[in-house]
Amino acid sequence: MAASHATEGSRSHRAVLLTVTCLGQFMVLLDNSIVGAALPDMQHRLNTQLTGLQWIVDAYVLLVAMLLLSGGVFADRFGRKRVYLTGVAVFTAASLVCSLAPSVGWLVAGRVLQGIGAAALAPASLALLVAAHPVPHExxxxxxxxxxxxxxxxxxxxxxxxxxxxxxxxPAIFLVNLPIGVVLLLVGLRHLGESRNPNAPAIDVPGTVLSVLAVGVLTFGLIEGGARGWTSPVILGSFAAAVILLAAFVTVEARRPAPMLPLRLFRQRLFTVSNTAMIVVGFALMGSSFFFSQFFVYVQGASILRAGLQTLPVSLTMVIVSPYAGRLAARYGFRIVVTTGLALAGLGLLTLGTVHAETGYGNVWWRLGLAGVGFALAMSPLTGAAIQAVSPQEGGLASGISTTTRQIGAVLGVAVLGAVVRTGQSSGASFETGLDNAFLAAGVVTLSTAVFTGLWLAKSKGAEGSEASLPATGPGTASTSNEVSASRR
Structure with a gap:
């Protein structure tokens, strides 16, 4: 009887843990896609230009991209419950700051804080879940x-x-996070158990700082170049600084005993090719998604609510198809599934580049859905390929790096495709033409990467029938080093 009660108590604890961790990650993913629908209203009420909207999105994605790996190590080292709840608290407080922001500057600052909170919350939530389920099947x-x-x-x-x-x-899109955050804090403080790894490596502070600065300065140059002029001293200086900081990052990482990004992993062709393709996935997906609502509102004259509904085919198809991508890759191999996915995504984006103001939605939704299906087919297998390329002990690190490269691509996608739109407008073209050019550019890059992966993504010997090697994560989830490393403790 006592054993039965213990089992019931354990199941109840795990149910609470699953609920808390899922709700935290739900909040992060909701924030990833909810902002896009509100961009036209932000532009109108905050009286900002395209550059301001790019910073509102990229300020968040940049911090998530650069801090995810460190967030996972931080959770292992200082306690997963502590880091998770700290991330929830920071994310919730930052959401309040965003909702009260009187200007673009304040909103960007709030988004930076949100990114810091998400970078702590996401890896810690997965680490808590993994640590509580030592049995592989469970x-x-x-x-x-x-x-x-x-x-x-x-x-x-x-x-x-x-x-x-x-x-x-x-402001309401940020206020929705407040009740979720408060519930998570109250339930988490009472019901979550603490766990940590006493043998976790030291945090790579120099590598983290240099990576944030390098990508941040590069992003500044790409976003501000259109407004300030590509040959202005500030922009040229930012690109030069990005090169210097990147070189310093590589030098530091090559010499550290426990780097955040072990450069030796890139000697494996499968690892390098899969992460290169993942950068393109983030670039094309986030860069194009940034403009979806703006297209429907500014080009086709839709309301903000209708525009939000009209962009749904992308995210909905990704949620539906993603769970099957790993199974398909396990059956047919990484190369076939990834190449097919990138080709479909590229074709979807190319067809979006031919949509105009008078195009009916019946001839638009399938283009969005095609892109969504393609990206969903590519993401999970690309992470699986990265994991397959390294030793089992480094599988979690490889998963975390794959997520990070996708986020870096997302930062660059918003910056570069925004620059394509602005460059077209500065040449006298309409906003509609600029959007077409951006979608076409994203499509060409994605299709080119499909060819690249078809030629270079070597078929791993362990891919066939090896579904367990693939990450069980959906679109946008933050797989980190905790996923595998925590499961082996």
Whole structure:
């Protein structure tokens, strides 16, 4: 009887843990997609230009990209519960700052804080879940639920963003995080158990700082170049500084005993090719998604609510298709599935580049869906390929690096495709023409990468029938070093 009660108590504890971790990741993913629907309202009410909107998105993505790996190590070293709840607290407080922001500058500052909170919250939530499920079968099932349930946030974002913005204005999309955050803090403080890894490596502070500065300065040059002039001293100086900082980062990482990014992993062709392709996935997906609502509102004259609903085919198809991508890769190999996915995504984006103001939605939704299906097919197998390329002990690190490279691509996508739109406008072209050029550019880059992966993504010997080697994460989830490393403790 006592054993039965203990088992019931353990199940109850795990149910609470699953709920708390899923809800935290749901909040992060919701924030990834909810902002896009509100961008037109932000532009109107904050009286900002395209550059301001780019910073609102990239300030968040940049911090998440550069701090995810360190966030996972931080959680292992100082306690997963502590880091998770700290991330929740920072994310929630930052959401309040964003909702009260009187200007673009304040909103960007709030988004930076949100990024810091998300970079702590996301890896710690997965680490808590993995540590509580030592049995491999139960662990994979829990991670699958975590990815699937939290991934609903990605699909809900455009609709929730459209409804809230239409009814209350853009600040409401950040206020929705407050009750979720408060519930997570109250329940988490009471029910979550603490766990840590006493043998976790030291945090790579120099590498983290240099990576943030290098990508940050590069992003500044790409976003501000259109407004300040590509040959202005400030922009040229930012590009030069980015090169110097990147070189310093590589030098530091090559000499540190426990670097955040072990450069030796890139000697494996499979690892290098998969991460290069993942950068393109982030670039094309986030860069194009940044303009979806703006296209429907500014080019086709839709309301913000209708625009949010009209962008739904992308996120919805990704949530539906992603769980099957790993199975397909396990059956047919990484190369076939990834190449097919990138080709479909590229074709979808190319067809979006031919959509105009008078094009009916019946001839638009399938283009968005095609891109969504393609990206969903590519993401999970690309991470699986990166994991397959390294030793089992470094699988979690490889997963974390794959997520980081996708986020870096997302930062660059918003910056570069925004520059394409602005460059077209500065040459006298309309906003519609600029958007077409951006979608076409994203499509060409994605299709070129499909050819690249078809030629260079070597078929791993362990790919066939090796579904367990693939990450059980959905679109946008933050797989980190904790996923595998925690499972082996």
């Amino acid at each position: 662990r994979m099932k829990a991670i699958g639920l975590w990815a699937g349930l939290s991934g609903i946030g990605l699909a809900a974002g455009p609709v929730a963003g459209g409804v809230l913005t239409e009814a209350f204005g853009w």
